[in-house]
Amino acid sequence: MKRLAIVASVLLACASAFAQTDERELLRGADFSAQMIKETPPAGANCAETAMWSLRRQLTGRDMYEPANYMFVRQATREIGFVPAVFATADRILRDTRIGTVRAIPNPEDGRIHEGPEAYKLRRAEAEPLPPRRGTASPLRPRELEGGAPRLKDCCCDSSDAAPLARTPASSASARWVSADVDFVNYLIDNDLKQDARQLLFGSDFQPSDTLTFLRGWTLYQLKELDAANKYLQDVPSASAFYDKAFFYSNAVCAHLGDYVSPAERLEAYSGPYAELKGLQLAGLALLRDDPEAFKSAAGAFRYNDFKLEAAEHELDGIFEIRYDKPQKSPLLAAAASALVPGLGKIYAGQIGEGISTFLITGAMGGITAEHWIKDGPKNWKTIVPAVITGILYIGNIYGSYMSVSIYNNTLYDAQETTVLYNIHIPLRAVFK
């Protein structure tokens, strides 16, 4: 009877499904203008920048860097000061060529290199240490011991103030248990019908349960709504059969959200069956916090004999070795090399294309200046103009080489962080399959 009723309702719905909407009206009201290629000056551009935008399109067709050089000057002046902004812009002009950008990795969405004035700021954020554990000797510096260390409630992934029921709608007496729908939810997720899964779990009347909390977190995780997913995953109680999976996934999600402290704290307190996985995530989080001692301590749990974790363990060991066992490149040496031969410091920093581009442009401007110096004398405007340009480019080249080591290190760190995040996350699929 129930099936018959469903079929009847489906047939009724079928008959009326498309008749309910006036298709002519839909066709009339459709707006496709968003699909057209529109060329507009960058947001916030003034008259001069708009003029430069028009001119630039005729010169190379498009700007490789985002923000474009003519927009960069004003931003850089605001963020790093006028003089550094002038030389940073000169350095950017030297790099913004086909040769200079040959090894650059553009943003896949717009094909441009996203690099703002922050690239010319020297230091990375300092390592974020763990707060002291109760009953253990603290390796922290005095500032943290005085109460400055991040506490759990300060962290973005904190769940202490969020009771599970607060996010669960009140259930009626007719509410059903979600355990009967676990297979259906998995079917929806596996068939890329995640929005339907979300609608089911959040729109239907279910009795509050650990399973419901886990499935909600898991569905939101699949939908890449990490912040919300994390809250549900952390709410899964330790007595639940889903606890270990929810626990390790929530740690990985926290790390993706930029919180490296609270998951490490929770891992330290974990005493479940996945000791090696705990060590892997702790080691990864230590690398993300730039804390070599914590890494060494956590890596003690590596056994290298579980095929699900072995590759990730080796990967983290490799990153540790590159980061802490090999000598760092020197910004001063890069600057000195570029003062001697323009572009050499960039090659030393690993940016070969940028080095060649810098050498060619600075060398060309130097050659033009020398020719006018010889033929017209040093006081002629024909000499002064290229000399000033050459000077700015030359100093920009030295400044850029000094900074490029910092940029190189930042890029290296960013790539390593991506690898670490990958390696504390992806093995979970195999472990909890």
Add this chain to the structure above:
Amino acid sequence: MDSLEVGYERIVFDGAGLAETNDALIAKAGCYKRQGRYRDASATLARVRLFALTPEERTAVQYQQELCWFLAGDFKQAASLVEEVGDGSSDALLLHALALAYNGQYDESEIYAARYISWDGPSERLPELLALYAAHPRVPDAKTSLVLSFFPPLGHFYNGEVGEGVLSGGLNLAALAFTVANLVSGYWVTGLVGGGIALNYTYMGNHQRNAALVEKRRTNDPIAFGDKVRAFLLQ
């Protein structure tokens, strides 16, 4: 209670028969369509087992699929269904005319548009329609544009950008004049190196800009023309 679309999906999950599964999927697509989720609606209709439908039902499903692809802005997918849907109704003719026009297939679109306005007999608006299609945008030829861009600003003019062409021509002329003037005056390094760099930017930039303009026209012209056809056919 499940929401409607989840309820229909549950019928599919529960292993209903072919007919029930198809009904559920069609009804689910209808839900998506009413919510404006046209891409989801098309994807759901693509899961319908067409072999289990009668020819009329199959045409109706594919018509809805074409409509949803069109409303989702995927004109290529919509145009690919024209043959399957056929021309059994004026609604289908209208949709085909629009899908093909927005996809840049102007000649095919014109035939369907003419048949649509003549559905109830000869139409007085036919000459107006023919005049509209006679002025359809020319599909830009990338090779012609490339060849003309060797002689700036002809490539820009070909692509209908007169103002940009004048600017590009002026820049190229200035770079060439700078090079020649320096060489004639005996400034060999400035002429060859400086002029070379300047011409590299202006001349090669001109090539790149022309390629971008062709791409822009290929994207924008069919949409602009499709809007005109739509306004004409739906007035």
